[in-house]
Amino acid sequence: MESKLNNLAARYGAPLLLVIGALCHIYVADVRELLTPSRGGGFGGLSTVDQLEGRHLRASVSGPGFQSPAVIPPEHSLARTIDWARLVPRWHYLRSIAAGIAHGQKVPIREVQLTVWKQQFDAETLEVRRVKVRELKVTTP
């Protein structure tokens, strides 16, 4: 015999999950200002200029007497972390990428710097500007 609980779960279970997911998305995207509103299940879609394609991760390494842009290794496992870090730059994503970059350097380096940027657009002047979302500096041992 069907229970009342089964009926309630069937009618309201999925919508409740949607609401919880969308509220979590608002917290991460709007309150913490980390995630782009256009992804992540919050239905922010076209509401923002801050889309996946406009988010970039720039890396640089510095050592005794030099600083240069770093090539981010194309290994499959880091590629997904890089995509995730662009969209929601959590510290442990950035630390994994920094460790991957440090590991791949041929010369000794002192520091790895990662910066995630998003774009801002001024519709009057048609200017697109880079805006920093998060920055991490890791000193290598």
Added chain:
Amino acid sequence: MTGSHDPLARVYRSLSDMDPIDLVTRLTLLLLLLSTDVVGDAWQLKGALRVLALLGLLAPPLNRNRGLWLLVTVFLGARTYYDLWTQPDHAFLLTYWALALFLSLGLKDAGKALATSAKLLLGFCFLFATLWKLLLSPEFMDGTSLCYALMTDVRLQDVGVLLGGMKDTFYEHNLQELARLGDPKVAVEAVTLQGSKELLALAKTASMCVVAVEAALAVTLLWPGRWGPARLRDALLLLFGITLGLIPLGVGFGFVLMILGAAQCEPDRKRTRFLYVATCALIVVLTYAEVPSCLRTLLC
């Protein structure tokens, strides 16, 4: 007696008389076959979902089997976990819908449970979309984000040229400038795009229309019962679906909305359910026909 031999009449009767649960489950399985952005790129998940879709379509009544929908939910859920921050919003919606199908099928009144679930999924989807556009993202209502999309999104290039006074050379310039801004080897803080004077006005007008329609959809779908504002929900949803087909943003989003629209329909509204199916077909045709591109060829 031409009616019984008329193929169009037979198609109409077949689709409008089809059991609503058969209809929406088959449409959902069809979407898994048609749309790449809902199944993702990982071959394991894409392959599994498409095999399940084929089995469900070719071996009825497997399309109504809870076990099949449990597997679909698990694989869509795995895809959601794997692509949590990158998958489009309608892929989330489809995952929730698959869960609703699993939870409802097997109940005595599965149709009613699915209808309630579909109505609430659609209603909350549009509620949050309205919330973002109206309140949380200040760059939508002033036309900024739509203006930017019309100037840089190649999927909207034909719309931008036809209605916004843009030129193809503007898009080439804009994409080059954005690539420069994102190039880690180039130390550039800002770039200037090319656009037309009328584009911002078009974007502002379009933004207000979009918010008005999405807010109206949220109200009509979350309104209890079938009277009052709820009477407008099907007309609005169908209009929204057709508009999505005209702007070629892909088959996925419009198709999901139409499936949920058909599911939330009252059982006696056969003609309306048929219209949802017809709009699914129209979305597919309009997307591949690239209507804005054809209009450009004719008018420009």
